[in-house]
Amino acid sequence: MQDNMNYPRPQLRREQYTTLNGYWDYAFSINKEIDDYDGKILVPFPPESQKSGVERILLPGNYLHYRCTFHLTKHSHQRLLLHFEAVDEYCEVFINDHLVGSHHGGYLPFSFDITNDIAEGENEIKVVVEDDTDYGNHARGKQRLHHEGMYYTPVSGIWQTVWYEWVDEQYIKDVVFRPDLQKQGIHIEVSTIGELEDVEVIIHQPDSKDSTTYHIPVCQQAFITLEDIQLWAPDHPVLYDVELIYGHDHVESYFGMRTFSQVEIKGHHYMALNGKPIFHFGLLDQGYYHETLMTPPNDEAIIKDLKFVKSLGFNTIRKHVKIENSRYYYYCDQLGILVMQDMVNGGERYDDHFVTLEPNLFPSLQSKRDDHNYALMKRPDSNNRTEYYREVKETIAHLKHIVSIDTWVAFNEGWGQFDSKEVTNYIKKLDPERFVDSASGWFDRGAGDFLSIHNYFRPLHLKSSQRIIMLSEFGGMNYQINNHFYGKKNYGYKRLSSRKDFMIAYRKLMIRDIMKNIPHGLAGCIYTQLSDIEDEANGLITYDRQVVKCDEEIMRGIAQRIYGLFEREVEHE
Incomplete structure (x- = not known):
């Protein structure tokens, strides 16, 4: 368990989570099935890196295998969500030898609800990865197998945090904030899983103990007027802390009051922040x-x-x-x-x-x-x-x-x-x-x-x-x-x-x-x-x-x- 100040997803933090970063078993192979693992890799560092302890490139057409075990005590009336912040490039994820899902794309996070696949006590995760790097046509950034000059050592497999969290059966899935300086307030839309019709929103005034509580409908945009707005800017990066309560689910988030626009001055066009x-x-x-x-x-x-x-x-x-x-x-x-x-x-x-x-x-x-x-x-x-x-x-x-x-x-x-x-x-x-x-x-x-x-x-x-x-x-x-x-x-x-x-x-x-x-x-x-x-x-x-x-x-x-x-x-x- 970790303090939620280091929560991997700062915009939607819960009180508890568990990271699976650490030493996993790994293996490289030319086939999708393997007989045994090659050794230990330090997740979330990619196998090509020094820090991983492996320093080996995954070649196109080959496979990279991961395995780790973790211990669980089941929580009644709760769901277990498994999160991968990034795996490059294509992967399949197995819990206790059952395929729970796959993902294509090496730079974006993804999650699986693994509640129905876990057991009380010892559990096992396996991840099988493929990566074509620049021999395929998928998103790859500056990675190149034969790297030199302005192209760099490729990265494969798990390269960002792996973690899980328990959530109630009715829980907050996402929140989007849209500042509106003209109306002097914030548009909020909270996405949820569940049947409850509204969510409690507590907005904390920056640099103050003052807060205001609102109730808004779920899964539709609501507008909240703010008093004494403090604007976000590079020389004054003010953020508003927010609490969201949906049934027994309690998450923390934040937003900043700012707007972007284009202005014309003396025949030239400029980016403007908060109208300036x-x-x-x-x-x-x-x-x-x-x-x-x-x-x-x-x-x-x-x-x-x-x-x-x-x-x-x-x-x-x-x-x-x-x-x-x-x-x-x-x-x-x-x-x-x-x-x-x-x-x-x-x-x-x-x-x-x-x-x-x-x-x-x-x-x-x-x-x-x-x-x-x-x-x-x-x-x-x-x-x-x-x-x-x-x-x-x-x-x-x-x-x-x-x-x-x-x-x-x-x-x-x-x-x-x-x-x-x-x-x-x-x-x-x-x-x-x-x-x-x-x-x-x-x-x-x-x-x-x-x-x-x-x-x-x-x-x-x-x-x-x-x-x-x-x-x-x-x-x-x-x-x-x-x-x-x-x-x-x-x-x-x-x-x-x-x-x-x-x-x-x-x-x-x-x-x-x-x-x-x-x-x-x-x-x-x-x-x-x-x-x-x-x-x-x-x-x-x-x-x-x-x-x-x-x-x-x-x-x-x-x-x-x-x-x-x-x-x-x-x-x-």
Whole structure:
């Protein structure tokens, strides 16, 4: 049992839960059935990682087997829910040798009600996993079997927390909050399993012992007016704690009062938070760690990264082609960091000349690519395109409650891009209250809220646009620290040999591409990147998080200068 402050699902916390993280039996095989297990693996770290104790890649067509036992005392009139936060890529789950379900997709959580399959006392879980990585066409992010450069060691199997909880037969399944600043209140919809018709809602006033109790109907949207509203923003990340009571089920949740909108000032278009233009000054965050790959070592590692981002003066993270565990986003909400969330890319193996070299050498060709040409864009499989839509829907449903996410990024640099106008419209229908970056980097079809630019090799010159102009990737300057480099071959752009040289180059880049373009409508920028990763030595901190490669005080000063220039530019005449 653990304290619910570390509950894997912060938006819906109960008093008790049990994690199954720890040592499981594991085996690799070429057949679905095995005679015995190979050894022990430390869950939830993927077998490819050092921390797992295995350090072996699951090959396409092969199988990865897990087994663990746990002891239960049955609870009458309660259900037992088994949760997997993420398993890459396809898995089947067995309880006491009975198949309870399967799941396809390596980045999203899923659950099974296993009440009818458990026994009093000793119980056994088996999980059988398959993963094609980049030899299939499913969502895979930056994983590649033969990894180098900007692609990384693949991750397979269980790579996020496994846990279970007892719930009453009538219980709360989900809650969605939608702030409404115009009406000065919050829309709440509570989904339940059961026959009770209403739920008790207790909203706690931030930084106060005061609370107010309401009763609202279940499974339909209700509106609650709030007094003395405190707004959420990066410099004031206020969250409201909430209790929800449905029969005997008691859960805790939270929300933030904020709204996102687009404003036009002096002919330029900007993102606005709570009605005020805000410059998105951020870092690209891939979410990889030296010993644990895509799995954060612990909560402290997440918090350390995010506090580092804030300490340098940044207010935004672009979460790059990866979905983190729920606690990561909870800390973004708590610390006040805006998140631009990428959808995870898939499709067949990409032609790097087509999606990387040609767009950089011949930028005028970018908008001329037709993303309805499915073969050219590496999405020829109609079932795979349908799968992408499903995963978009599930991603938004999973993360819609996150206060800090203000942008969905549909496609990155043409990686499996298709029908971007149609996809953008689909996302907008699912979530009309956030921004959509339709095509980050290139192959822009004129859809979405952004003219989204990637620029690493030449001075930035902006053209006028009726959309928000976002420099969604730039920088990537390479500064390798000896004894803290863990790649095979140093990969990156402009190479620098000292912190002093790095800071001089960084300042010049910020003046040339950011400060000089703010008067021309630049609304935000995302520097590449937070940390080094394997071959990439272009982070502001090393892959092992041991060495900060920049001068933090100078970084903060540059950030404040950028915010000041932007604020003066967007002042109303």
